[in-house]
Amino acid sequence: xxxxxxxxxxxxxxxxxxxxxxxxxxxxxxxxxxxxxxxxxxxxxxxxxxxxxxxxxxxxxxxxxxxxxxxxxxxxxxxxxxxxxxxxxxxxxxxxxx
Numbered sequence: 001x002x003x004x005x006x007x008x009x010x011x012x013x014x015x016x017x018x019x020x021x022x023x024x025x026x027x028x029x030x031x032x033x034x035x036x037x038x039x040x041x042x043x044x045x046x047x048x049x050x051x052x053x054x055x056x057x058x059x060x061x062x063x064x065x066x067x068x069x070x071x072x073x074x075x076x077x078x079x080x081x082x083x084x085x086x087x088x089x090x091x092x093x094x095x096x097x098x
Contacts, residue, residue: 006030010040010065014077017094024087025094031083037071040064 002018011034020026044058076082088094 010043011069015098017098019091020087024089025091027086027088027094027097029079029081029084029086030077032074033077034069035073035075037068037073040068 002016004013004015004017006013006016014030014033016028016030018026041061041064044054044061046054046058050058086097088097
């Protein structure tokens with residue numbers, strides 16, 4: 001399970017953090033950030049017992065987001081740890097690093 005994920009926040013998150021099956025908690029720092037060609041559509045709220053209509057809306061939004069990303073560019077983060085990966089022994093150390 002991931003705690004932060006690039007794609008689950010409309011590609012606006014600069015880290016991907018998860019409990020690693022090889023041990024510890026891993027953090028990947030993005031090397032680049034999206035510069036969107038236009039604002040993304042509003043998120044679709046989907047309940048745990050989502051309806052077919054909610055699914056269709058969520059899927060259509062995903063296609064619109066993908067189309068926007070296809071027209072968008074990226075730029076370097078220009079921060080000290082761009083593109084680096086870290087593994088910490090426990091969640092506290094991982095949170096401290098973040």
